[in-house]
Amino acid sequence: MDNTPLQNDQKRDTSDPTYAGSGPLAMLTNYEQTREMATLSQIGIVKRKIRKGIYVLEPTPCFCGDEGGMEILTSERYGLPHRMVICEQCALIRANPRMDAKSTKAFYNTEYRLINKNLASREAPLRDRWDDIALYWVLEVRSGESLLKAYLEQGHPFPKTVIDFGCHFGGTMEPFREAGSQCYGVEYDQKAKEVAEGKEFDVSNTLDDLINRGVKADLIIMQDIIEHLTDLRGDLQKINMLLAEGGVIHVWTPGLFGPTRQVSNLFQLAHNFQFCGHTLDYVMNSMGFEPFFLDEVISSFWRRKEGRELAMVPLKPTEWVEYSLDQLSNKMQRKLPLFKSICKFTRRERYDYIKENCKNHIPDLQEITEKYHGSLIVVGGGPSVDTELPTMQKLHAEGMPVIAISRMYPFCIKNGLGPDFVASMDSSVEQEEGFKNINPDTIHLMCSVTRPSLFKNLPKGKAYLWDNMDEEHVRKIRREAGYTVATVVAGGGSIAVSALSLGMNLGFSDFHVFGVDCLFSSKDYSHSKGIAGESVDNIIEDVTIDGIIYLSTAPFVMFAKHMLDMVWAGYTAGLLRQIKFYGECLINKMWSGKFLTPEEMEIIEKEENHG
Ligand SMILES: [Zn+2]
Numbered sequence: 001m002d003n004t005p006l007q008n009d010q011k012r013d014t015s016d017p018t019y020a021g022s023g024p025l026a027m028l029t030n031y032e033q034t035r036e037m038a039t040l041s042q043i044g045i046v047k048r049k050i051r052k053g054i055y056v057l058e059p060t061p062c063f064c065g066d067e068g069g070m071e072i073l074t075s076e077r078y079g080l081p082h083r084m085v086i087c088e089q090c091a092l093i094r095a096n097p098r099m100d101a102k103s104t105k106a107f108y109n110t111e112y113r114l115i116n117k118n119l120a121s122r123e124a125p126l127r128d129r130w131d132d133i134a135l136y137w138v139l140e141v142r143s144g145e146s147l148l149k150a151y152l153e154q155g156h157p158f159p160k161t162v163i164d165f166g167c168h169f170g171g172t173m174e175p176f177r178e179a180g181s182q183c184y185g186v187e188y189d190q191k192a193k194e195v196a197e198g199k200e201f202d203v204s205n206t207l208d209d210l211i212n213r214g215v216k217a218d219l220i221i222m223q224d225i226i227e228h229l230t231d232l233r234g235d236l237q238k239i240n241m242l243l244a245e246g247g248v249i250h251v252w253t254p255g256l257f258g259p260t261r262q263v264s265n266l267f268q269l270a271h272n273f274q275f276c277g278h279t280l281d282y283v284m285n286s287m288g289f290e291p292f293f294l295d296e297v298i299s300s301f302w303r304r305k306e307g308r309e310l311a312m313v314p315l316k317p318t319e320w321v322e323y324s325l326d327q328l329s330n331k332m333q334r335k336l337p338l339f340k341s342i343c344k345f346t347r348r349e350r351y352d353y354i355k356e357n358c359k360n361h362i363p364d365l366q367e368i369t370e371k372y373h374g375s376l377i378v379v380g381g382g383p384s385v386d387t388e389l390p391t392m393q394k395l396h397a398e399g400m401p402v403i404a405i406s407r408m409y410p411f412c413i414k415n416g417l418g419p420d421f422v423a424s425m426d427s428s429v430e431q432e433e434g435f436k437n438i439n440p441d442t443i444h445l446m447c448s449v450t451r452p453s454l455f456k457n458l459p460k461g462k463a464y465l466w467d468n469m470d471e472e473h474v475r476k477i478r479r480e481a482g483y484t485v486a487t488v489v490a491g492g493g494s495i496a497v498s499a500l501s502l503g504m505n506l507g508f509s510d511f512h513v514f515g516v517d518c519l520f521s522s523k524d525y526s527h528s529k530g531i532a533g534e535s536v537d538n539i540i541e542d543v544t545i546d547g548i549i550y551l552s553t554a555p556f557v558m559f560a561k562h563m564l565d566m567v568w569a570g571y572t573a574g575l576l577r578q579i580k581f582y583g584e585c586l587i588n589k590m591w592s593g594k595f596l597t598p599e600e601m602e603i604i605e606k607e608e609n610h611g
Contacts, residue, residue, distance in 0.1 A: 042111040062089065073267055076271075082268070091276070091320035098272050104230055113189070144174055156218075164223075166188075170183075207235060227271045227273045236284070246303070350449045351474075357449075361481070364485050374400075374510060376506075377395055379392070403445075404418075405499055406434045410436070446466070487505070497563050516581060564591055
């Protein structure tokens with residue numbers, strides 16, 4: 001494996017006619033040889049046009065306004081001159097200089113398709129044979145089918161109007177048209193546009209055409225397009241004008257941390273930007289959108305921000321400069337970035353569960369909010385609960401109440417640890433195991449997305465409902481079910497963090513936390529022996545803290561960070577006075593357990609402002 005991807009393409013001169021990609025020309029069929037030669041001659045043409053100034057290069061400031069940037073690349077995968085820089089403020093990677101808008105359009109209509117002939121992506125189909133178009137059409141239709149499915153799984157009503165920005169042959173729109181959507185395409189490439197028009201699609205040359213016609217879309221598809229835009233801000237403003245009330249934008253772009261992260265595959269002349277999840281989030285947020293699905297591949301869904309969210313200026317994800325540079329240089333040992341986690345259940349499934357659970361009419365958590373005080377034992381599912389059991393039993397015998405995550409409910413019953421409270425949030429079928437035996441004295445704190453079957457046997461007056469999604473749609477479901485109040489408990493998708501958050505909501509302020517180990521003594525002892533249900537498959541990695549190596553997983557490190565964020569949020573809000581983590585616990589390796597005094601905080605803030 002070549003470990004210096006940054007220089008990969010600089011080493012070979014692809015305009016050399018003897019160069020034929022990864023193998024000798026003799027290995028290729030006549031047809032392939034013709035294509036290969038066509039590519040090489042096109043690359044030569046583009047180089048010449050850039051040299052002669054026919055294709056004009058222009059310097060570009062970053063989206064965030066910063067003029068500078070650290071150089072990360074000087075030529076792209078075909079050896080064409082392509083300087084990419086990473087903004088040291090917002091971590092967005094951009095071409096600087098890049099071809100101006102006029103040259104870009106000319107390039108798309110001439111050499112571009114012949115150079116980028118990778119069939120895996122719709123930005124690069126061939127059209128020198130009719131069956132290439134036919135094959136490509138099929139691939140586009142398939143991608144449209146999966147997009148329609150993914151869109152509906154997000155719990156949205158069927159889109160009456162769809163715009164596909166960069167629609168190419170129009171295949172992505174086909175499943176939507178078949179299902180009854182009114183579809184509009186936008187395509188710069190005249191030949192692709194003709195193919196789409198041949199399939200009777202309404203295709204415009206620009207977004208402005210659609211704006212002038214007063215089109216408003218429920219869904220705007222931006223697949224393989226955002227990384228090409230010359231006027232990122234301007235085009236996203238136009239997208240906003242074209243988006244109907246409550247509309248959704250789908251953005252797909254090859255992410256820096258995605259599966260094609262081999263840098264040599266990512267960069268090409270036509271790409272003016274290279275995004276990762278956080279830089280795309282920064283750009284879209286700045287333009288007034290928020291994600292409701294976003295992964296590092298990058299596949300994403302966005303909607304307009306509402307109310308107070310709209311007024312919030314997004315922070316520049318500066319820390320992603322370091323993570324991105326690590327990724328670009330394929331560094332083996334690196335600082336672990338805080339990745340975005342994704343709920344394994346679709347939004348539609350979660351909405352359905354909330355609707356179902358609201359029918360039980362159990363009271364909102366607010367009825368017992370701040371009704372308690374003092375200390376609380378929090379029981380998570382890590383292996384250290386097995387060795388720490390005597391400590392927990394002693395504290396509980398002294399009168400300290402217990403809150404358990406739902407999967408530790410049976411463990412607590414069995415070991416005389418109440419529990420006084422159990423926190424449930426998971427929608428998995430495995431959760432039913434944990435609720436087989438109900439303790440009639442236990443208070444059940446049920447998240448509205450919990451698997452509905454768990455609500456069946458709850459004792460009367462011993463269950464309260466809370467939400468983990470701060471969304472208007474959820475509030476609407478609650479209102480329709482007759483609730484006048486809906487308590488949202490933050491937990492970042494983790495039940496153990498939520499259990500701490502619930503503890504604070506109930507009024508407790510001193511916490512004794514067990515079983516949130518987040519690290520392993522060995523590769524096959526990752527959870528308590530008494531835990532109910534199967535756990536998620538984990539990839540165990542070496543995590544270095546202060547020079548010492550521990551065994552953990554990326555989700556566990558992320559979880560530990562979320563836990564510490566919650567501790568800090570609780571402390572600064574005056575809800576949390578003390579907290580202690582017991583057992584072999586990653587959090588204790590990351591944090592001394594002491595809170596900074598206001599004076600110490602001031603010193604650190606001063607240092608940060610100077611640095
Ligand atoms: Zn920037």
